[in-house]
Amino acid sequence: xxxxxxxxxxxxxxxxxxxxxxxxxxxxxxxxxxxxxxxxxxxxxxxxxxxxxxxxxxxxxxxxxxxxxxxxxxxxxxxxxxxxxxxxxxxxxxxxxxxxxxxxxxxxxxxxxxxxxxxxxxxxxxxxxxxxxxxxxxxxxxxxxxxxxxxxxxxxxxxxxxxxxxxxxxxxxxxxxxxxxxxxxxxxxxxxxxxxxxxxxxxxxxxxxxxxxxxxxxxxxxxxxxxxxxxxxxxxxxxxxxxxxxxxxxxxxxxxxxxxxxxxxxxxxxxxxxxxxxxxxxxxxxxxxxxxxxxxxxxxxxxxxxxxxxxxxxxxxxxxxxxxxxxxxxxxxxxxxxxxxxxxxxxxxxxxxxxxxxxxxxxxxxxxxxxxxxxxxxxxxxxxxxxxxxxxxxxxxxxxxxxxxxxxxxxxxxxxxxxxxxxxxxxxxxxxxxxxxxxxxxxxxxxxxxxxxxxxxxxxxxxxxxxxxxxxxxxxxxxxxxxxxxxxxxxxxxxxxxxxxxxxxxxxxxxxxxxxxxxxxxxxxxxxxxxxxxxxxxxxxxxxxxxxxxxxxxxxxxxxxxxxxxxxxxxxxxxxxxxxxxxxxxxxxxxxxxxxxxxxxxxxxxxxxxxxxxxxxxxxxxxxxxxxxxxxxxxxxxxxxxxxxxxxxxxxxxxxxxxxxxxxxxxxxxxxxxxxxxxxxxxxxxxxxxxxxxxxxxxxxxxxxxxxxxxxxxxxxxxxxxxxxxxxxxxxxxxxxxxxxxxxxxxxxxxxxxxxxx
Numbered sequence: 001x002x003x004x005x006x007x008x009x010x011x012x013x014x015x016x017x018x019x020x021x022x023x024x025x026x027x028x029x030x031x032x033x034x035x036x037x038x039x040x041x042x043x044x045x046x047x048x049x050x051x052x053x054x055x056x057x058x059x060x061x062x063x064x065x066x067x068x069x070x071x072x073x074x075x076x077x078x079x080x081x082x083x084x085x086x087x088x089x090x091x092x093x094x095x096x097x098x099x100x101x102x103x104x105x106x107x108x109x110x111x112x113x114x115x116x117x118x119x120x121x122x123x124x125x126x127x128x129x130x131x132x133x134x135x136x137x138x139x140x141x142x143x144x145x146x147x148x149x150x151x152x153x154x155x156x157x158x159x160x161x162x163x164x165x166x167x168x169x170x171x172x173x174x175x176x177x178x179x180x181x182x183x184x185x186x187x188x189x190x191x192x193x194x195x196x197x198x199x200x201x202x203x204x205x206x207x208x209x210x211x212x213x214x215x216x217x218x219x220x221x222x223x224x225x226x227x228x229x230x231x232x233x234x235x236x237x238x239x240x241x242x243x244x245x246x247x248x249x250x251x252x253x254x255x256x257x258x259x260x261x262x263x264x265x266x267x268x269x270x271x272x273x274x275x276x277x278x279x280x281x282x283x284x285x286x287x288x289x290x291x292x293x294x295x296x297x298x299x300x301x302x303x304x305x306x307x308x309x310x311x312x313x314x315x316x317x318x319x320x321x322x323x324x325x326x327x328x329x330x331x332x333x334x335x336x337x338x339x340x341x342x343x344x345x346x347x348x349x350x351x352x353x354x355x356x357x358x359x360x361x362x363x364x365x366x367x368x369x370x371x372x373x374x375x376x377x378x379x380x381x382x383x384x385x386x387x388x389x390x391x392x393x394x395x396x397x398x399x400x401x402x403x404x405x406x407x408x409x410x411x412x413x414x415x416x417x418x419x420x421x422x423x424x425x426x427x428x429x430x431x432x433x434x435x436x437x438x439x440x441x442x443x444x445x446x447x448x449x450x451x452x453x454x455x456x457x458x459x460x461x462x463x464x465x466x467x468x469x470x471x472x473x474x475x476x477x478x479x480x481x482x483x484x485x486x487x488x489x490x491x492x493x494x495x496x497x498x499x500x501x502x503x504x505x506x507x508x509x510x511x512x513x514x515x516x517x518x519x520x521x522x523x524x525x526x527x528x529x530x531x532x533x534x535x536x537x538x539x540x541x542x543x544x545x546x547x548x549x550x551x552x553x554x555x556x557x558x559x560x561x562x563x564x565x566x567x568x569x570x571x572x573x574x575x576x577x578x579x580x581x582x583x584x585x586x587x588x589x590x591x592x593x594x595x596x597x598x599x600x601x602x603x604x605x606x607x608x609x610x611x612x613x614x615x616x617x618x619x620x621x622x623x624x625x626x627x628x629x630x631x632x633x634x635x636x637x638x639x640x641x642x643x644x645x646x647x648x649x650x651x652x653x654x655x656x657x658x659x660x661x662x663x664x665x666x667x668x669x670x671x672x673x674x675x676x677x678x679x680x681x682x683x684x685x686x687x688x689x690x691x692x693x694x695x696x697x698x699x700x701x702x703x704x705x706x707x708x709x710x711x712x713x714x715x716x717x718x719x720x721x722x723x724x725x726x727x728x729x730x731x732x733x734x735x736x737x738x739x740x741x742x743x744x745x746x747x748x749x750x751x752x753x754x755x756x757x758x
Contacts, residue, residue, distance in 0.1 A: 016057045016058055018058055018060060018077055018078070018124065018128055019121050019124055019125040020126070020127075020129040021079035021128035022079075031064060032059045032060075032061075032064070035063050035064060036055075045074075045075045046071075047119055048115075049075065049077065056075040057075075058075055058076065058077045059074060060074060060076065060078065060079055061080060062074040062080045062082065062135060065082050066475075066526045066527055066531065067140055067475070067526075068105040068473050068474065068475060068526075069103060069104050069105040069107075069110075069135075069139070069140075070082060070137055072111075072114070073114060073118060073135055076118045076124065077119070077120075077121050077124035077125075078118050078124045078127055078133050079124075079127075079128045080133050080134070080135045081132065081133065081134050081135070082135065083134055083136050083141065087132050087134045088132075088170070088171060090132055091132040091169040092169035096130065096131055096202075097131055097132075097166050097167065097198060097199075097209070098131065098132045098133075098134055098166065098167040098168070098169065099131045099132070099133045099134065099166055099167075099195075100134045100148060100165045100166070100167055101118075101133065101135055101136070101163070101164050101165075102135075102136045102137075102138050102144065102145050102161065102162065102163040102164075102165070103135075103138065103161045103163070104137060104138050104139045104374075105137070105139075105373075105374065105376070105471070105473040106325075106326070106374040106375060106376040107161045107162065108322055108324065108376075109160075109162060109179045110161055110162040111376075111386070113162050113179055113191075116181065116182045116191075117180070117182055117191045120182070122192075123182070123192055126195050126196070127195060130195070131166075131195070131199070138161065138163075139373065139473075139477060140475075140523065141532070142535060142582070143533075143535060143594070144590065145163065146582065146596070147220060147590050147591050147592060147594070148163060148165045148176065150220045150224050150594075151165060151217075151591075152165060152173070152176040152177065152178075153223075154216050154219035154220055155173075155175070155176060155216060157176060157177055157178075158178070159178065160178040160179070162178060163178060164176060164177055164180060166198055167213070172213035172214060172591065173213060173220075174209045174212045174213040175198060175212075177194075180194055217591050217592075220591055220592050221591065221592040224592040224595070224596075234633070234634065235634075235640045235641065235654055236658070237658055239641060239651070240272075240276055240279070240651060240655060240658070241276075241280075243272065243276075243648065244272075244280070244282060246643075246644070246645040247268075247269055247273060247288060247648075248273075248284045248285060248288050250645075251288040251291075251292070252295075252316065253291065255291075255295045256268075256288075256291040256292035256293070256294060256296065256318070257292050257296070257316075259316075261314075261315065262312060262313065262315075263301075263313040263318060264312040264313075265296060265301070265309060265312070265329060265336075266329075266332065266602075268289070268292045269645065270293070270336035270340060271336065271339055271652055271687070272649075272651045272652060273285040273289050274289060274339050274340065274343045274685065275651075275652065275655045275687050276655075277343070278685065278687070278746050279659075279746075286343070286344075290340065290346075293336065293337060293352075295318050296309065296318055297337075297348070297352050297431075298318070298430060298431050299313065299317060299430050300313070300319045300321055300428035300429060300430045301319075301321045302318075302352075303325070303392065303429075304431065305429065305457055306359055306362075306461055306464070307358055307362075308330050308355075308356050308359040308360070309325070309330065309356070310322060310323050310324065310325055311323075311325065311326055311329060319428060319430055320422055320423045320428055321389075321428070322377055323378075323388055323389040323470070324375060324376055324470075325375045326373070326374045326480075326601075327360070327371050327372065327373050327477075327480045327481075327483070328479075328483050328601070329601070330356050330357075330359070330364075330484070330487070331480070331484045331486065331487040332483060332487075333356060334352075334353045334356040334357055334487040334491065335486065335487050337349045337350070338487075339685065339687070341494075342494065342683060342685035343685040345683070350495070353491055353495075354495070356487075357487065357488060357500055357503070360484065361499075361503055363375075363472075364472075365507075366474070366476060366510075368476075368514070369507050369509065370476045370510045370511060371476070371480070371507060372472055372473060372474050372476065373474070373475050373476070373477055373480060374472070375469075375470045375472045376470040376471040376472075376473075377389065377470065378390075378470060379467065379468050379470040379471075380468035389423055389424070389428070391464065391468070391470050392428070393421070393422075393426035394415075394417050394426060394427050394429065394460070395417070395421070395425075395426055395427065396408070396412055396417055396419055396427075399411060399412050399417055399460070402460065403456055403459060407452065407456060410444075410452055410453070410456070411452075411453060411457075411460070413441065414431060414435075414438050414449075414453050414456075415427070415429040415430065416429065416430045416432060416433075417429065435450055474526065475525070476510075476525040476526070477524060477538075478511055478515055478521050478534060478538035478541070479523070479535070479537040479538045479541045479542070479602075480541075481511055481545075482511075482540075482541030482544060483541050483545065484504075484545075485504045485508050485511075485542070485545030485548065485549055486504075486541075486545040486548045488501070488503045488504035488507070489501060489504040489545065489548040489549040492504060492552045492553075493551060493552035493682060493691075494682045494683070495682070496679075496682060501549075501552050504545070504552065505549065508546060508549055508561075511542060512561055514530055515530045516530075517530055519568070520568070521534035521539060521542070521565075522534060523535060523538050533583070534584075535582050535583060535605070536580045536605030536606070536609070537582075537596075537602065537605040537608075539573070539609075540569070540580075540605040540606075540608040540609040541603075541605070541608055542565060543562045543565050543569070543608075543609070543612045544608050544611070544612050546559070546562040546565070547562050547612060547616070547619075550562070550692075551691040551692070554693050554694050554703070556703050559703075559706050559707070560706065562612070562616070566613075566625075569609070573585070575635070577631065577634075577635045578628070578630075578631030578632045578633075578636075579595050579606045579610075579631070579636060580595065580605060580606055580609055580632075581593050581594065581595055582594045582596050582605065595635070597636050597647060598646050598647060599648055603649035604649060604650065606632060606650070607647060607650035607652070610650060610653035611649075611652050611653040613625045613629035613632070614626065614629045614656045614657060614661070615656075615690050617629065618689075618690040619690050619692070619706070619707050620706065621708050621709065621728065629653060629657060630657065632653075633650070633653065633654060636650060652687075656687075659688040660727060661688040661689055661690065661726070662688065662689040662724055662725070662726060662744070663689070663709055663725040663726065663730075664681065664686070664689050664691045664722070664723070664725075665693075665694075665710060665723040665725070666678065666691075666692070666693045666720060666722050667695075667700060667710075667714055667715045667720065667721050668694065668695040668715060668720045669695075669715035669720055669721075670695075670697070670718065671718065672719050672720045673720065674693075674720025676737045677720050677735065680737045680741045680744070684741070684744045692709075692710060696714055696715045700713070700714075709723075709725060709728060716733060716735065717735075719735040721733045721734065721735050722734055722735070722740045722743075724740070731743055
C-alpha cells in the first residue's frame with residue numbers, strides 16, 4: 001500500500017522550477033520526486049519555502065547526496081550542484097563563473113548564511129541566472145577545502161567557514177571570502193552586491209579574471225606542495241626550545257590558553273609542552289599547561305552537565321563558546337588532560353578525561369561501535385526557531401523550578417547562573433569559584449556541598465535531555481574515529497578501564513571491517529555504506545589509533561593492521577624526498593597535490609605519520625621506518641625552522657627522534673596479572689616509548705614475529721616481569737614496582753643533544 005501512496009506522491013511532487021534556473025532534466029526531476037516521497041510523511045524539509053501541506057516548494061540535486069551538510073541545502077531555491085564534472089561542464093558551455101561554497105553540517109555561520117542568502121528567492125534567482133553554484137562538505141572532501149582555503153589565503157583574505165570562492169570553469173579561483181551578510185555591515189560587502197559585481201566583471205572582462213585566477217593557482221601550488229624534496233637537514237633540539245619559548249611567551253597567564261580574543265583548545269600545544277618540561281625541567285612550560293587546562297575546565301567551553309567541550313570560546317575567559325561539539329576535539333582534549341594527569345598526578349585532570357569519554361559513549365557512539373562526527377550549536381527555542389546555545393544555557397527561573405529555591409540557589413552559585421546571564425540573557429555554566437569557597441558561603445561542609453551539586457547536576461542533565469536537542473551529524477569518518485580510538489585506548493590503559501578499551505576495540509573493528517573496501521579505506525560511512533576517497537589523515541590517524549590500541553589490548557591483530565595500512569600509505573601517498581601527499585596518486589587531480597604540514601584544529605597527517613613511523617621502528621626493529629621518519633622531518637625542514645609552534649604535533653615526532661625512546665615489555669605470568677607493575681606504568685608519563693604487555697606462552701610466541709624484542713623474554717619465577725630497553729638493549733628485568741618506576745623515570749640530561757641520525 002505504501003508503495004502505491006509513494007508513487008502517487010512522486011507523481012504529484014514534481015519540484016517547483018528553481019527561480020532563474022534552467023528547467024531540470026525530466027529524469028532528474030523524477031528522481032528527486034521519488035527520493036522526496038521515499039523519505040515518508042515524517043520528513044521535515046529544512047526550508048522556509050513550504051506549501052500548505054508542509055511539502056517543500058523547491059528541491060535541488062543535493063537531495064540525492066548522502067552528506068548531511070549537502071542535504072541541509074537540498075530545498076534551497078539555489079540550483080546547487082555537488083562537486084563534479086557536470087557542474088563545470090555546464091559552466092564552460094554557458095560561459096559562467098562558478099560559486100563554490102564549502103562548509104559543514106554543524107557550522108553556525110554556514111547556517112546563518114543559508115537562512116539569509118541561500119534560502120532567499122531573490123538571491124537564489126541572481127545566483128541561478130548568472131552563476132553555477134556548487135556545494136562541498138569539507139569534512140568529506142578536505143582536499144577540496146584545503147585547495148580553495150589556500151586560494152583565499154593567497155588573495156590576502158582570512159579563512160573560515162562558510163568558505164565562498166568564485167572559480168573559472170577550469171576550477172581556478174579568482175575571488176573569495178567567508179561569510180557574506182545580506183546587507184552591508186561590519187566591513188563586509190552585501191552578498192548580492194558581490195554577486196552583481198562579479199557577474200559584471202566576468203561579462204565585460206573575463207580574460208582579466210582568468211589571468212588573476214592563474215596567478216592565484218600558481219601561489220596555491222607553491223604553498224600546498226611545501227617540502228624540500230631530498231632535503232638533508234636534520235632538525236635539532238634548538239627547534240624544540242624555540243617552539244617552547246614561542247608558546248610560553250604568547251600564553252595568557254590569567255585565563256590560560258594563548259593571548260587572543262577567540263580561543264581554540266587546539267592552540268595550546270599541551271602534549272609538546274609536557275614533553276619539553278620532561279626534557280628540560282622548564283617549569284614555565286608546565287605552568288602554561290596547567291593554567292590552560294584549569295581555565296578550560298572551569299569555563300563555559302566545557303559542558304559541565306553532559307561532558308565534552310564545545311569547539312571554541314568567543315572570549316578570552318573561555319566563557320561563551322560556539323556551542324557545536326566535534327568528535328575530533330573530544331579525542332584530542334581527552335588526550336591532553338590524560339597526559340597532564342600522568343605528568344602531574346592531578347585527579348581533576350583525570351576526571352575531565354573520563355567525563356569526555358563517558359559523554360562520547362553515551363551520546364556519540366553508533367550502534368555499530370564507531371563514533372558520530374558532531375553536534376550542532378543551534379537547537380529549537382520555545383517558539384520553534386533555532387537558537388544558538390539554547391540547549392546548553394539556563395535561567396535562574398528554570399533552575400529553581402526544577403530544584404526548588406534552596407537547592408537551586410546553591411547550584412546557581414556553583415555554576416555562575418545569574419539573572420543577567422552571559423549570552424542572550426541566559427547563563428553559560430561555569431565554575432570560577434572553588435568548591436570550598438561556595439560551601440563556606442552556604443555554611444556547608446565541602447563534601448556535603450559536592451554531593452548536593454552532583455545531585456543538582458544529574459537533575460539538570462535529565463531535564464536538559466527533554467529539550468529539543470541540537471542536530472547530530474551521524475556520518476562516521478575514518479580519521480576522526482582514529483583519533484577517538486587513540487583516546488579510548490590510551491585512557492583505557494591508563495585508568496585500567498575495560499570499558500574504554502572495549503570502546504576502542506569496537507570502533508577499530510568496525511572501521512577495518514566496514515570502511516575498507518577492496519583493500520582501500522573509504523573516508524565516510526553513512527546510511528549503511530562506506531564511500532568517498534580516503535586521505536592521508538584517514539590512514540595516519542587510524543594507524544596511530546591502532547598502535548595505541550595494541551598497547552592497551554595485546555592482540556597482535558592491531559599491530560599487523562597498522563603495519564598493513566602503513567604499507568598502503570607508502571605505496572599510494574608517498575611524496576618525493578619524504579612525507580606524504582594528502583591525496584592518493586589515483587585520486588582526483590585538483591589544482592595542486594598538497595603535502596600537508598601545518599597543524600590546526602586537527603593535526604597534520606604528516607605530523608601523526610612521522611611519530612607512528614618512529615613507533616613502528618621501535619616495535620619492529622626495522623630501520624626503514626626510522627629512515628622514513630627522518631626523511632619526513634627533513635622534508636618539512638622549512639616549517640620546523642620558520643615557525644615551529646605551527647607544527648606542534650610534528651614536534652612530538654622530533655622530540656621522539658631526539659630522545660632515546662624506551663621499549664617497555666611486561667611479560668605476565670600464568671597466575672600473575674602484574675597489577676603492581678602495570679599500576680606503575682599506567683600512571684607514569686613516559687611519552688617517548690612503545691609498550692607491549694603480553695602473557696607468557698602462546699600469546700607471547702604469537703607476537704615475537706611482530707615485536708622481535710619479545711624473543712626470549714619470560715615471567716621470571718612465574719611473576720610478571722618488566723623489561724625496560726633502549727636501542728634493543730634491556731636493563732635488569734624486574735618484578736619490583738619501585739625499581740620499575742626508577743627505570744621509567746627520565747634520566748638527567750643536557751638539553752643540547754645531537755640531531756637524530758648523527
